[in-house]
Amino acid sequence: MSRSIGLNANVTAYVRGANRAEPSVLERCRLETDAMGDIARMQISPEQGAFLQMCARLVSAKTAVEVGVFTGYSALATMLAMRDMHGPEARLFGCDISEPYTDKARGYWDEAGIADQIDLRLGDARDTLTNLVSEIGGTVDMVFIDADKTGYDDYYEAGLKLVRSGGLILFDNVLWSGSVADPAKRATDPDAEALAVLAAKVRDDDRVDMAFTTLGDGILMAMRR
Numbered sequence: 259m260s261r262s263i264g265l266n267a268n269v270t271a272y273v274r275g276a277n278r279a280e281p282s283v284l285e286r287c288r289l290e291t292d293a294m295g296d297i298a299r300m301q302i303s304p305e306q307g308a309f310l311q312m313c314a315r316l317v318s319a320k321t322a323v324e325v326g327v328f329t330g331y332s333a334l335a336t337m338l339a340m341r342d343m344h345g346p347e348a349r350l351f352g353c354d355i356s357e358p359y360t361d362k363a364r365g366y367w368d369e370a371g372i373a374d375q376i377d378l379r380l381g382d383a384r385d386t387l388t389n390l391v392s393e394i395g396g397t398v399d400m401v402f403i404d405a406d407k408t409g410y411d412d413y414y415e416a417g418l419k420l421v422r423s424g425g426l427i428l429f430d431n432v433l434w435s436g437s438v439a440d441p442a443k444r445a446t447d448p449d450a451e452a453l454a455v456l457a458a459k460v461r462d463d464d465r466v467d468m469a470f471t472t473l474g475d476g477i478l479m480a481m482r483r
């Protein structure tokens with residue numbers, strides 16, 4: 259089960275109770291993914307789902323891109339908020355390399371009645387994003403990046419070409435369980451090093467306004483100026 263770094267089970271349960279309950283299809287996606295074992299740690303937590311929904315509302319997202327779909331929880335959470343605001347015009351482009359994981363995602367999206375609003379593209383996200391920049395560059399409201407960590411810098415550069423001015427780019431796992439703050443781990447873990455280098459780049463990047471938040475395993479937010 260995903261939970262925020264530093265929060266024990268009791269406080270995590272309190273936070274979950276203080277948020278609104280997930281729609282049943284989201285809950286089922288989370289519980290059935292939990293049952294897959296250790297790999298379920300890849301899934302965002304319900305409070306991160308609520309946060310993504312609020313971010314989508316804050317930028318009135320009608321078009322979103324997600325890099326790293328897995329079993330579909332974050333895309334479904336985002337899409338539910340977008341559909342609530344924009345109805346059938348809302349659309350989300352999902353990037354992933356895994357057919358087995360995303361087959362599960364499609365099942366939940368079907369159940370929620372939003373499958374036809376999600377354009378899932380299988381293949382390396384670098385290629386998919388290059389294509390998306392040609393197709394919808396400059397028009398995207400929100401990009402959520404949650405795939406291979408050494409790819410984040412490429413996804414950031416593509417994300418900056420995708421989003422409109424005022425559009426939001428979100429990166430998950432920027433704390434990497436705290437490893438980013440440990441020089442020894444940064445020296446031996448390419449993911450920790452890539453995430454720390456990216457965070458410093460975004461901090462110093464005058465193309466965006468930014469906030470580094472500690473929700474979940476850390477969510478870095480960058481808004482294109």
Ligand SMILES: C[S@@+](CC[C@H](N)C(=O)[O-])C[C@H]1O[C@@H](n2cnc3c(N)ncnc32)[C@H](O)[C@@H]1O
Binds near residue numbers: 325328330333
């Ligand atoms: C952390 S999981 C995403 C979790 C998802 N956002 C959720 O909340 O359930 C990362 C996903 O990125 C995908 N992935 C890894 N490398 C990729 C790449 N180069 N291009 C596209 N997807 C990739 C994996 O197949 C996996 O499904």
